[in-house]
Amino acid sequence: MARPRRDTRGILDPAELLSRVRFRRHEPAEPELRPYLEHYWLIDWDLPEPFASHVVPHPSVNVVFQRFDDRGFGEVAGIGLDLFTQKLEGTGRVCGVQFRPGGFGPFAPDAPVAQWTGRRLPLADVFGDLPGDVVDSVLSPAGDDGRVAALDAFLVACGPHPDPAADHAMALVDRIRADRTILRAGALARSEGMSLRTLQRLFAQYVGVGPKWVILRYRIHEALERAASESAVDWAALAAELGYTDQAHLVRDFTATVGVPPTAYAPRPDPRGRL
Template sequence: MMSDLITPSLGIMNLQQVPRKFQLSRVTPSEDLAFFIRHFWIVRWDLRGQEPYEQHVIPNPCVNLIVEPGRTAIYGPGKEKYGHYLEGQGCVFGVKFKPGGFYPFVGRAVSDMQLSPLSVRSVFDVDPLALETAMFAAEDEQGMVALMEQMIRLKLPGRDAQVTFINEIIDFINEQPDVTKVDALCDRFGVNKRTLQRLFDHYVGVSPKWVIKLARIQNAAEATDVSVKPNWSKLSMDLGYHDQSHFIKDFKSITGQTPDEYARQAQ
């Protein structure tokens, strides 16, 4: 297993603020779990004597199991940015499943999780309070990961070929910024449009159209984080937008801000 700082941002808005406010690291899962899990992530902060801080995150097409005092649960993909309020001193541990990687554990549409998160008890037969106590009593991050891996292995399902197929599609979307329509995915992977939409609804929890939009906006946000003065016209064209107003509308629908507002906050 390997621990490192997350780079690129992986959806963390205004990434340059992170070292000043909290530490974010990830740990690669063991080989037998890597089919289902992208990585484990740990957030630690110590803001004692400082103002509270709210960190915003752009949504992603992944299910997350989050261990946090009083809020431990399994959360489906969101469609809008969300914030986490940090104050005092604390730690949160998370499991980021690969897109589609959580479906084999439950065998039900992940889109249903849009309405409410799942209890770890209902999926892994573990009391959330007992899990929190054990997790935050661990000596280090490796101990936390070992505890979580042990819990997951007890309910590990068989490998599902559809998970591999879905990740091939999403990797293609992320690697090809000129892909702007679901029809292009259907042609590339030889699948019916309705079948693809149903597959994403069940396994991923969001539509392939939304994943395409998200990939482009996240690329734009990350480019903004490292640019002093972004060229919005060029950036929108590079991301496949033929109309800058459409780009601005999509950007705000995901981040809650216009590109200019986001850039000013980043500076």
């Protein structure tokens, strides 16, 4: 497994967020968990006034342990289809697990991952009864090492249950993310020697959204990254590079996902560098 990502893809105005919270990423300490996870993500804050963060979600399921002031809880967050907004205020802590797209199924094999898409559910609704106070064991340690160890223990208790089909789904999403020439789900299916319907069923079972949706979401992430890092984006050229028939289609998808057109999205540069 590669080290945790250091980019800010999907985060709207990352400089503003990082100026208000402590955000870290860690890989699991347990090697058996690493093939299934992107990383753990840890956030702490103590804010004098409320702040709203905005994220264009990745095609990943997350398990999230949260404490806002004195109330702690844990939940499974299926893939978010829309812009996700979280209001932060007072003092709080979050310890999250971001699974690789396709990597959640081996920990909850009794239902297709698409069942959780667009939903946020208590841990017990997905994993059943859990031993002890799992939420407190994850959120209480003062240091990152203790929280990582608690997250490792939770996940090892839940699985994973190895599944070659899940491995295949993860590999296919990795291809989509890394290979910009993959612009159509049908072309991906043909390159894998399978029908489009078989590919769609695989993604519904193990990823939670269809391959077309994944391709589109990574296009939007790329457009966001370019808008954040380049002073003058050639949107027509970028639309062609991302496989759109014209600039208008990119503008439409970007606006529908982010809430503003590309030319209106101009986050401030992050003075501390990327995550």
